[in-house]
Amino acid sequence: MSNITVCARFRPSNTQEKQNNDSGCIRCIDTESFIFKDEKDEEFVFSFDRVFYEKSEQADVYQFLALPIVRDVVDALNGTVITYGQTGAGKTYSMEGLGILECDEQKKGLLPRVVEGIFDSLNFEDKIYSIKLSMVEIYMEKVRDLFDLSKDNIQIKESKSRGIILPGVTEITVLDPAETLQSLSRGIANRAVGETQMNVASSRSHCIYIFTIQQEFSSDKRMRSGKLILVDLAGSEKVEKTGAEGRVLEEAKTINKSLSALGNVINSLTCGLQGKASHIPYRDSKLTRILQDALGGNARTALLCCCSPSALNAPESLSTLRFGVRAKHIKASPRVNYSEEKCDNSFSVSSPSGDTSFGASSPSGDTSFSASSPSGDESSATILNKLREKLNAEDVKLLEEVFIQEGILFEPPSVEEESDIEELILRTISSLQAAVEELTVTVNEVRTIKMC
Numbered sequence: 344m345s346n347i348t349v350c351a352r353f354r355p356s357n358t359q360e361k362q363n364n365d366s367g368c369i370r371c372i373d374t375e376s377f378i379f380k381d382e383k384d385e386e387f388v389f390s391f392d393r394v395f396y397e398k399s400e401q402a403d404v405y406q407f408l409a410l411p412i413v414r415d416v417v418d419a420l421n422g423t424v425i426t427y428g429q430t431g432a433g434k435t436y437s438m439e440g441l442g443i444l445e446c447d448e449q450k451k452g453l454l455p456r457v458v459e460g461i462f463d464s465l466n467f468e469d470k471i472y473s474i475k476l477s478m479v480e481i482y483m484e485k486v487r488d489l490f491d492l493s494k495d496n497i498q499i500k501e502s503k504s505r506g507i508i509l510p511g512v513t514e515i516t517v518l519d520p521a522e523t524l525q526s527l528s529r530g531i532a533n534r535a536v537g538e539t540q541m542n543v544a545s546s547r548s549h550c551i552y553i554f555t556i557q558q559e560f561s562s563d564k565r566m567r568s569g570k571l572i573l574v575d576l577a578g579s580e581k582v583e584k585t586g587a588e589g590r591v592l593e594e595a596k597t598i599n600k601s602l603s604a605l606g607n608v609i610n611s612l613t614c615g616l617q618g619k620a621s622h623i624p625y626r627d628s629k630l631t632r633i634l635q636d637a638l639g640g641n642a643r644t645a646l647l648c649c650c651s652p653s654a655l656n657a658p659e660s661l662s663t664l665r666f667g668v669r670a671k672h673i674k675a676s677p678r679v680n681y682s683e684e685k686c687d688n689s690f691s692v693s694s695p696s697g698d699t700s701f702g703a704s705s706p707s708g709d710t711s712f713s714a715s716s717p718s719g720d721e722s723s724a725t726i727l728n729k730l731r732e733k734l735n736a737e738d739v740k741l742l743e744e745v746f747i748q749e750g751i752l753f754e755p756p757s758v759e760e761e762s763d764i765e766e767l768i769l770r771t772i773s774s775l776q777a778a779v780e781e782l783t784v785t786v787n788e789v790r791t792i793k794m795c
């Protein structure tokens with residue numbers, strides 16, 4: 344078990360800060376520590392796994408923060424990289440660079456480097472791979488599919504074998520880095536379309552990129568999969584400072600709520616009584632629910648705390664750095680994820696050495712889009728409806744919660760055949776009925792004992 348990686352990054356001063364002769368709020372000690380001066384000239388020493396100062400290179404950030412995680416994900420461990428900080432602190436610059444299709448090697452952000460890193464790390468000797476990409480945005484507590492804007496309220500579910508899942512989200516199967524970048528750029532463009540329709544600025548939503556890398560061993564057909572989640576969070580600045588009103592104020596409150604939920608989850612994870620399982624409030628926001636695997640242990644996680652170097656922004660930077668210090672206490676112990684689902688071979692990435700299937704497109708003519716199975720969701724709804732016919736609403740609600748937590752419900756079937764779903768529904772209903780009957784007997788027994 345190891346702690347998550349936490350780094351701080353200070354962007355260069357912008358024109359306004361330079362014009363104001365801003366004295367700055369940091370003094371470098373070394374690559375891991377610095378002295379921070381707040382607005383009252385009080386000094387604090389901060390230490391992180393690495394500090395990236397104003398002149399830091401995008402490549403260094405990638406190599407330290409993301410590359411080890413990329414390698415793990417290709418080995419079927421889950422990984423998460425999060426950028427945190429106030430608006431304008433450099434989160435998107437660190438994540439995307441100046442543009443996702445930007446060719447300037449020096450300014451390329453984490454995302455395009457991660458894409459290259461994934462494809463470079465594949466080992467074709469004994470495996471074939473299937474790489475899928477989804478992109479969602481959380482705006483006003485709704486999860487929006489950035490590859491299909493009609494899906495504007497995606498639900499978050501938990502599966503025992505696959506962890507947190509987004510049933511029905513569009514998953515694009517990608518075959519090479521160039522195609523992946525094109526898809527990402529389409530998702531980012533869709534974000535802009537959504538923004539103008541809703542008059543939203545990107546700093547008001549959390550943007551989440553999800554890569555799923557599934558591998559099948561040629562020797563024994565064993566399946567494993569790793570999920571890499573990159574999160575560009577909404578700005579963490581305080582409402583009072585932005586002078587927000589009306590809808591903008593509502594947005595800011597929602598962001599603050601989800602970022603405080605993130606803070607609360609981190610507090611619960613790091614302040615829990617040793618040896619006692621404490622309640623972690625993942626369900627308090629969509630953001631914390633999506634990040635449950637990343638924060639809860641089954642993922643190697645890295646956090647980049649982005650800050651302005653300006654004395655004017657010292658209060659926000661201090662709050663960002665304190666958030667990073669707390670997050671550093673989170674422990675993680677990712678494990679290899681074995682899966683039962685088969686790679687969809689018509690889309691597999693295999694060795695480029697003359698293998699004709701590399702770069703092959705979908706037989707349906709739709710080269711890249713493949714929606715994930717909504718059937719698990721539908722069958723769950725059917726099960727719950729049938730239960731409602733027999734039990735009262737409160738009992739069904741209770742059972743639903745217990746079965747979701749236990750991963751019994753919402754487990755999508757591996758084969759999406761109608762008959763299989765039907766069978767799964769019948770099996771689940773009869774096992775639920777048996778459980779309810781058993782519970783009723785026990786309750787009656789307890790009542791009898793009490794009366795005696």
Ligand SMILES: Nc1ncnc2c1ncn2[C@@H]1O[C@H](COP(=O)(O)OP(=O)(O)O)[C@@H](O)[C@H]1O
Nearest residue numbers: 353354355429430431432433434435436437546
């Ligand atoms: N490390 C950096 N080097 C150069 N410019 C940067 C750096 N970080 C941020 N910037 C610039 O600062 C501005 C704000 O950064 P941005 O990433 O959009 O902030 P955020 O996403 O946190 O709101 C952008 O113009 C961006 O290009």
Ligand SMILES: [Mg+2]
Nearest residue numbers: 434435545546
């Ligand atoms: Mg941004």
